[in-house]
Amino acid sequence: MITHIVVESAKLFVGTPYEHDWAFYHDALSQLTAGDTIVWMKTQVFDGVTYYDRWIKPMEGHNSGTVYAGRPPGNGPELMPWDASLNQDVDCAIGRHVAFCSMLQLGDPGYDTRFTRYTPKTQGSAYFRIPDPAHGPTGGAPISSRICQDAKKFLVALQAIRDSLGVCVPGLGTRAGHRAAAGAGIMQRGGKREKKAAAENDQWVHPDAVGPRTQFCARSKKRHSEL
Numbered sequence: 287m288i289t290h291i292v293v294e295s296a297k298l299f300v301g302t303p304y305e306h307d308w309a310f311y312h313d314a315l316s317q318l319t320a321g322d323t324i325v326w327m328k329t330q331v332f333d334g335v336t337y338y339d340r341w342i343k344p345m346e347g348h349n350s351g352t353v354y355a356g357r358p359p360g361n362g363p364e365l366m367p368w369d370a371s372l373n374q375d376v377d378c379a380i381g382r383h384v385a386f387c388s389m390l391q392l393g394d395p396g397y398d399t400r401f402t403r404y405t406p407k408t409q410g411s412a413y414f415r416i417p418d419p420a421h422g423p424t425g426g427a428p429i430s431s432r433i434c435q436d437a438k439k440f441l442v443a444l445q446a447i448r449d450s451l452g453v454c455v456p457g458l459g460t461r462a463g464h465r466a467a468a469g470a471g472i473m474q475r476g477g478k479r480e481k482k483a484a485a486e487n488d489q490w491v492h493p494d495a496v497g498p499r500t501q502f503c504a505r506s507k508k509r510h511s512e513l
Contacts, residue, residue, distance in 0.1 A: 311342040314358040364443035367436035379427035386499040399494040
């Protein structure tokens with residue numbers, strides 16, 4: 287995982303003024319902060335710099351004498367769009383696709399390529415197919431506009447942290463949802479949002495689930511028309 291971070295980060299800076307002196311940030315996953323991992327990171331070199339030295343972390347003695355010395359102190363979902371909301375985009379998309387395919391039986395068209403969480407293997411297949419970049423910027427999950435929207439939120443979070451002189455900012459990057467926030471007396475920014483009427487084809491559907499979705503919707507309409 288760490289090698290992947292380093293290699294893919296390097297690609298982003300090719301041809302820029304920072305091609306050789308870039309750095310990466312990641313919150314304190316146990317895969318990064320384990321003692322043996324840190325020792326290993328200090329032995330791995332990319333373009334003349336160790337993995338450890340490319341990792342943005344507390345320096346100049348900050349956190350010395352604590353368990354957080356030499357590494358970030360913990361998880362910061364407000365600075366991690368995938369943590370704060372984009373993982374949810376993928377989960378919701380897969381949940382919809384699993385629902386579309388739920389009525390398929392062995393031998394039905396599309397059964398072998400259905401979306402299901404029945405086994406680790408089939409769930410893995412679902413999670414590989416939905417976020418596939420081959421779907422383009424408006425397909426799959428999360429879509430490009432959602433990635434850009436949420437990635438830009440880190441600037442708001444950084445400003446809030448700076449304004450608070452680096453101390454904890456209650457409610458920043460919360461993943462509990464607006465109802466939980468309201469129950470705790472926390473006012474959400476942006477005011478009340480009006481729910482829009484959903485069009486039947488307003489959400490992207492993977493080609494493997496187009497047929498099952500059509501059957502799913504037709505069966506649902508028929509069932510409700512008979513009530």
